[in-house]
Amino acid sequence: MTLAEKILASHTDKKKVSPGEFVTVRVDLILANDVTAPIAIKEFQRIGVDKVFDPKKVVMVPDHFVPNKDIASAEQAKLMRDFCYEQGIIYFEVGQMGIEHVLLPEQGLVLPGDVVIGADSHTCTYGALGTFATGMGSTDIAAAMATGDVWMKVPPTIKLVYHGGLGKWVGGKDLILYTIGDIGVDGALYSVMEFTGEAIDSLSIDGRFTIANMAIEAGAKAGIFRVDNKTQLYIKSRAKRPYRVYEPDSDAEYAQIIDYDVSNIEPQVALPHSPANTKPVSQVGDIEINQTVIGSCTNGRLEDLRLAARILKRRKVHPRVRCIIIPGSQQVYLDALTEGLIEIFIKAGAVVSTPTCGPCLGGHMGVLADGERCISTTNRNFVGRMGSLESEVYLSNPTVAAASAIAGRIVSPEEVVT
Amino acid sequence: MLLKGKVHKYGADVNTDAIIPARYLNVSEPAELAKHCMEGIDKDFVSTVKPGDIIMAITNFGCGSSREHAPLAIKAAGVSCIIAKTFARIFFRNAINIGLPLLECDEAVDKTKAGDILEIELASGKIKNLTGGMVFTAKPYPDFMAELIAAGGLIEYTKSRLVSRRI
Numbered sequence: 001m002t003l004a005e006k007i008l009a010s011h012t013d014k015k016k017v018s019p020g021e022f023v024t025v026r027v028d029l030i031l032a033n034d035v036t037a038p039i040a041i042k043e044f045q046r047i048g049v050d051k052v053f054d055p056k057k058v059v060m061v062p063d064h065f066v067p068n069k070d071i072a073s074a075e076q077a078k079l080m081r082d083f084c085y086e087q088g089i090i091y092f093e094v095g096q097m098g099i100e101h102v103l104l105p106e107q108g109l110v111l112p113g114d115v116v117i118g119a120d121s122h123t124c125t126y127g128a129l130g131t132f133a134t135g136m137g138s139t140d141i142a143a144a145m146a147t148g149d150v151w152m153k154v155p156p157t158i159k160l161v162y163h164g165g166l167g168k169w170v171g172g173k174d175l176i177l178y179t180i181g182d183i184g185v186d187g188a189l190y191s192v193m194e195f196t197g198e199a200i201d202s203l204s205i206d207g208r209f210t211i212a213n214m215a216i217e218a219g220a221k222a223g224i225f226r227v228d229n230k231t232q233l234y235i236k237s238r239a240k241r242p243y244r245v246y247e248p249d250s251d252a253e254y255a256q257i258i259d260y261d262v263s264n265i266e267p268q269v270a271l272p273h274s275p276a277n278t279k280p281v282s283q284v285g286d287i288e289i290n291q292t293v294i295g296s297c298t299n300g301r302l303e304d305l306r307l308a309a310r311i312l313k314r315r316k317v318h319p320r321v322r323c324i325i326i327p328g329s330q331q332v333y334l335d336a337l338t339e340g341l342i343e344i345f346i347k348a349g350a351v352v353s354t355p356t357c358g359p360c361l362g363g364h365m366g367v368l369a370d371g372e373r374c375i376s377t378t379n380r381n382f383v384g385r386m387g388s389l390e391s392e393v394y395l396s397n398p399t400v401a402a403a404s405a406i407a408g409r410i411v412s413p414e415e416v417v418t
Numbered sequence: 419m420l421l422k423g424k425v426h427k428y429g430a431d432v433n434t435d436a437i438i439p440a441r442y443l444n445v446s447e448p449a450e451l452a453k454h455c456m457e458g459i460d461k462d463f464v465s466t467v468k469p470g471d472i473i474m475a476i477t478n479f480g481c482g483s484s485r486e487h488a489p490l491a492i493k494a495a496g497v498s499c500i501i502a503k504t505f506a507r508i509f510f511r512n513a514i515n516i517g518l519p520l521l522e523c524d525e526a527v528d529k530t531k532a533g534d535i536l537e538i539e540l541a542s543g544k545i546k547n548l549t550g551g552m553v554f555t556a557k558p559y560p561d562f563m564a565e566l567i568a569a570g571g572l573i574e575y576t577k578s579r580l581v582s583r584r585i
Contacts, residue, residue: 069444387441
């Protein structure tokens with residue numbers, strides 16, 4: 001069995017599972033946020049049980065429209081908060097909360113070998129830790145809150161092998177954008193993407209989170225990594241319960257094996273309006289920008305902010321550009337403050353926000369007007385994603401986004417770091 | 419169940435931001451969401467859609483976010499069925515869970531034009547194109563999915579599972 005099949009099998013009553021098979025899977029953690037929880041709660045109440053199956057295995061995080069941007073979103077957050085207190089569900093209030101997919105691993109709530117389901121498509125982020133994690137809708141979450149399990153069709157696994165060392169300014173974001181550019185937004189539809197190879201081994205855990213996070217952008221059900229020493233080190237200080245590390249069998253069957261030599265790839269940019277519309281940054285052309293966003297569940301971790309700070313240190317954001325930097329959690333914010341990164345950002349003329357999904361989905365804290373362009377370290381650049389239907393979003397890693405904020409147009413970090 | 423309506427046809431990779439932009443996700447009432455259904459791709463949809471109408475798309479319909487608001491908006495707008503060659507995974511689950519019928523049928527997608535009138539027999543997956551005088555057959559659902567649909571969606575299915583656990 002593959003890594004994903006082994007984890008799934010261990011959460012069923014079966015010894016072995018195969019792709020295509022329908023199984024009932026026990027879940028270790030269920031997640032919802034301020035956008036998806038209200039529907040999940042209403043559906044849960046229709047089932048006719050009083051209590052969630054285990055309040056310590058359900059977590060709800062207000063992160064999309066908080067601190068609340070309007071009355072309607074405040075009502076949704078309130079409905080979720082009241083339900084959490086009533087049920088004793090794990091809940092993080094503003095002040096403790098972070099962007100869910102930055103927060104949960106940081107808090108040790110998701111561990112290797114777990115099955116995690118979340119009412120958020122980027123739940124697949126936790127695959128970086130050797131977790132089987134997948135996004136679902138509110139009704140699936142409602143049913144799982146009642147029963148502690150969920151139906152799944154066992155997905156086939158595509159193994160992606162990244163050979164070679166990474167070039168300057170190239171990181172996890174570039175590998176995943178390059179991959180989606182190659183296989184397309186439905187290139188891994190219904191499948192698991194297993195990320196391997198020496199380039200993957202060389203990445204930090206933060207870089208792996210970025211890759212796993214965007215597996216959904218290729219249509220995947222999950223993205224997954226094997227556990228290594230870096231994972232163990234990350235988990236050690238965080239885990240508060242036992243966990244189990246699984247390895248794929250040597251004779252595991254893969255639907256497809258894709259090899260990439262990444263030693264010569266440049267930082268990648270996804271042009272409007274698809275994450276698959278990728279080009280090396282040197283081939284993007286002369287694109288002026290109005291806004292830069294550095295943050296999100298994709299690139300809002302400490303390593304991302306350190307990379308941005310390397311570019312922004314002792315330099316100035318272009319006077320016509322709004323540069324918005326959003327640490328992914330209070331811990332990331334605090335660490336960035338202690339390390340002096342926040343000071344670098346403010347001196348450069350960037351604005352630093354409390355953790356929120358905000359601008360990534362055109363919610364608040366950086367919505368775009370007609371004709372405006374933004375380069376962003378987020379995950380989607382669909383039509384109207386960050387605001388007006390006539391605006392444009394370009395996706396990149398934090399160094400390209402920071403360099404572009406300085407230049408006022410999309411550039412390689414090499415152009416500003418001389 | 420027999421469904422009948424006019425086809426609204428779209429391309430590949432219609433995403434959930436196109437179906438219901440995130441700025442409207444500060445509410446979750448289906449009727450409110452329906453007012454902005456397909457706003458990101460077709461501004462005229464809400465003013466032209468009639469009860470029973472059918473959405474047709476090429477591949478990977480509903481890609482992007484997990485927001486159940488997307489199928490809820492479509493269902494509340496009066497759409498009776500969505501036909502495509504393939505659906506994004508989370509959207510597929512969400513639609514089945516809330517009782518919005520989806521059919522996968524390559525031939526129907528290739529041969530049907532926007533504005534055609536279709537008549538669909540859900541149980542058999544038979545799709546009649548009344549405008550073009552053609553009949554297509556959709557891919558059958560796997561047994562488990564058929565059971566879920568027959569139960570009336572995931573909540574009803576879960577209710578009966580919990581009852582049988584207690585017995």
